[in-house]
Amino acid sequence: MSGQPVPSDGTGAAGEPVDPLEYRRAIGRFATGVTVVTTFAGRHDHAMTANSVTSVSLYPVLMLVSVEQDSRWHEAVAESGVWGVSILGEHGRPTAEWLASPGRPLHGQLDRIAHHRGPQTGVALLDGALATLECRTVAAHPAGDHTLVVGEVLSVESPARVEAALVHFRGRYGILP
Template sequence: MRDPIDDKAFRGALGRFASGVTVVSTVHEGIDHAMTASAFCSVSIDPPLVLVCSHKNSRFHEAVLESGVWGVSILAEGGRETSAWFAHRGRPLESQLEGVEHHRGPETGVALMDEGLAWLECETHAVHDGGDHSILVGSVVFARVRDEIDDPLLYYRSHYGRLVHTDASEKTVYRPPTTQEPA
């Protein structure tokens, strides 16, 4: 049997994975629930599926399981305060959207944050056990992109960051360095 993994090293390794920042929301029995999440990614293009991880002890977790619908607001750089607010445990549930600019999704009615670069609305497709989290896989029923800004909010080692745009992309042709034969 292996020795247990060093918790500090594990958390440190995870913190070195830069990610975007989202606010994931649901509405259950007329009450809005939301949380900040960086554990979000695409799963499939056909059919359109995404996933987000939710801590099993959070208020959001039970609400999203019961409602079966959720929204994802992929935050722009200007969404730092919104991200910090929805990451704060113990905020008042009934008034948590007061002062946060948002709109309702046309398909599910969930709150979507106006400070987003893009928005998705999902119906829960599957829920998987993920230790102290549940892995929620959502079937995307609505998607919208905001074209007038292109600066995402990033998260790295417990700090917010910004993207430095370069000319390189995944379509840039890679040319390995040439090596010379030894004489």
């Protein structure tokens, strides 16, 4: 770190605005795992594909998901206060694509996806996931057009069998053994 102040107005070092498309292209080169985050609100399951999910702390056990503020999932998790994370393996691509597709119907979006209810919160957790976690929201921090939703992890399921991970890189899905 140089100790120099960082511009907080969205401009780069030369004072020029950072192009959001160039930023998206650059950050797309950061390979990530692929998850499905779920919640339950308004008598409906809400689910979406998310790769902006990360561990925050071990003491206490916390994680976060970055959620676009104008998404249905954002509104639902704010109402519910609980959510689940299913980490997808190599066979999860069709699920990831379905739950990332814009305009999909809210009602029945998990009907064709095998899932079970989490023991602590009752949110949907995907069968066959590499691991699943249930969380209770403890903080929500607005960050630009997204909200960083921080959750205390209430339960973890990590099956003994491990398959390859589904990853996202440069706008495409791939497999990491």
